[in-house]
Amino acid sequence: MLKVLKSGFYTSIQDLGRFHYRNKGVPVAGAMDNLSVQKANSLLENDANAAVLEITMTGPTLLFEDASYIALAGAKMSATLNNEPIQNYKVYTVTEGDILSYGKLEKGFRGYLAIKGGFTPKAVLGSVSQYRPITKENRLKDGDRIPFGSITDFNPILSELKVDSFLDDTVLRVHKAPEFDMLTDSQLEVIFTKEFTVAKENNRMAYQLNEVIASHEVSMLTSATLPGTVQLTPAGKLIVLMWDGQTTGGYPRILQLSDRAIAILSQKREGAKISFKLV
Amino acid sequence: MKSPSIHTKPFGVHAVLIEWPNEVNETILNTILQFEAFLKSDCLPEADWEYVPAYNSMLVINKKSHIDYDDFSPKIHSWYREMGDKKLQQRYLWHLPVSYDLEFGIDLEEISGTLQMEVAKVIALHTSHTYTVYGIGFLPGFMYLGGLPKELEVPRKATPRLQVKKGAVGIAGKQTGVYPQESPGGWNIIGNCSFPIFDETKKEPCFVSVGDQIKFYEVSRAEYDLHKIEAEVGIYQPEKIKIDA
Numbered sequence: 107m108l109k110v111l112k113s114g115f116y117t118s119i120q121d122l123g124r125f126h127y128r129n130k131g132v133p134v135a136g137a138m139d140n141l142s143v144q145k146a147n148s149l150l151e152n153d154a155n156a157a158v159l160e161i162t163m164t165g166p167t168l169l170f171e172d173a174s175y176i177a178l179a180g181a182k183m184s185a186t187l188n189n190e191p192i193q194n195y196k197v198y199t200v201t202e203g204d205i206l207s208y209g210k211l212e213k214g215f216r217g218y219l220a221i222k223g224g225f226t227p228k229a230v231l232g233s234v235s236q237y238r239p240i241t242k243e244n245r246l247k248d249g250d251r252i253p254f255g256s257i258t259d260f261n262p263i264l265s266e267l268k269v270d271s272f273l274d275d276t277v278l279r280v281h282k283a284p285e286f287d288m289l290t291d292s293q294l295e296v297i298f299t300k301e302f303t304v305a306k307e308n309n310r311m312a313y314q315l316n317e318v319i320a321s322h323e324v325s326m327l328t329s330a331t332l333p334g335t336v337q338l339t340p341a342g343k344l345i346v347l348m349w350d351g352q353t354t355g356g357y358p359r360i361l362q363l364s365d366r367a368i369a370i371l372s373q374k375r376e377g378a379k380i381s382f383k384l385v
Numbered sequence: 386m387k388s389p390s391i392h393t394k395p396f397g398v399h400a401v402l403i404e405w406p407n408e409v410n411e412t413i414l415n416t417i418l419q420f421e422a423f424l425k426s427d428c429l430p431e432a433d434w435e436y437v438p439a440y441n442s443m444l445v446i447n448k449k450s451h452i453d454y455d456d457f458s459p460k461i462h463s464w465y466r467e468m469g470d471k472k473l474q475q476r477y478l479w480h481l482p483v484s485y486d487l488e489f490g491i492d493l494e495e496i497s498g499t500l501q502m503e504v505a506k507v508i509a510l511h512t513s514h515t516y517t518v519y520g521i522g523f524l525p526g527f528m529y530l531g532g533l534p535k536e537l538e539v540p541r542k543a544t545p546r547l548q549v550k551k552g553a554v555g556i557a558g559k560q561t562g563v564y565p566q567e568s569p570g571g572w573n574i575i576g577n578c579s580f581p582i583f584d585e586t587k588k589e590p591c592f593v594s595v596g597d598q599i600k601f602y603e604v605s606r607a608e609y610d611l612h613k614i615e616a617e618v619g620i621y622q623p624e625k626i627k628i629d630a
Binding site: 125126127128129130131132133230231239240241281282283284326327328329330332334335352353354355359362363364365 | 395404435519520524529566586591594595
């Protein structure tokens, strides 16, 4: 078990998400920056879908009650294992009584803790990703205990990964989404030449952007959306739906972020600058 | 009968949107569901495909592979031509019990004033109509229901409530529906449905599918309480009637 001594700002259990219930209105959920998660899981030779902890902004303090192997990924969060600094994308051995804690957020916004074999809470509708009300809670609380299998004989093929970090990337590559053609030349010019700023309203459901483009009066029937869909509100605001985002919506869908762009945006916080580039 | 025309639109590399004429009607909805059934059984049977139908569109999603739109779009059109009279999945009319007790129907009296209509008449109208499920979204199990009688059209509340109760039955504009979970909401609340629309502990968490129909019927406060208990222990099931295609 992993015991949560202090839960941090927003720490949750995530795998790659919950599929095949979108037609019943169930969001996919799953790790926001799943590219970083894939790297940590591959380092530990885990299944791609092995569950990790997603750690947002201010990290938790965690006590290992069993032995295993861990790897950190994503944001740089000044993590220490028993007060010794540890690096991202490197395999560490943990034993009973070890304490993992987090310090200052140096870069990015969401860090990940992967463990050999993955965390193994009970799956609901095919996934362990925390999303209320599918799971009882949205995130971990102080005192929670998360199961994982005890392992002491893992010999990793690679003990460390050189990672091409995208934490400094600001360009989001996008595809056309269904209502792209409604955009006027002047709206297009603003979208593809100006910088946008991540608004205070940003979370696992959606990232709003501060700058507005020209308003519009296009009305449409409710239709499906995806993680990474950029919606345009009548007032000209851009909303980027993320992994906990609703499965249908009534706002025009103008752009669709690439998989990598979703991961890049997941590492941004309020005030970060981004721009769009059409693939 | 000739099927209504479709067009496709790219939606990133994992999905393609299929659109039908921009209308809310059951003929189009049934054609969409018929095509969904045909794609699942005859064209794209692999488990990686997901389908999200709503109103006049259906999103076809592949979570793993990239879809080559230029290759895929003509296939969709030719499959649509080949569909023939494929049967859609069995649809049901569900009878859902609602208590319109004023303890639940917190906006009933206000609506009665706005519409200049007795509360009993509001309830009678709401329970006399059959509603079609045009989509499920916004929240897990939230049904977009069409068919609200014109006489019951009232605007959304000027200020949304931060907390609407699970099971709350609301009306707003041309729509009616049930809040499957406690959530913020701007609809006028007229009652509460005793049977949970969404139950994440079941393998099929939402018994309603797009294309099904809903009819509400009034139950007393005592019946409501009894249903609640019966539903919790799993002995109460809402009545369902097969709809012929």
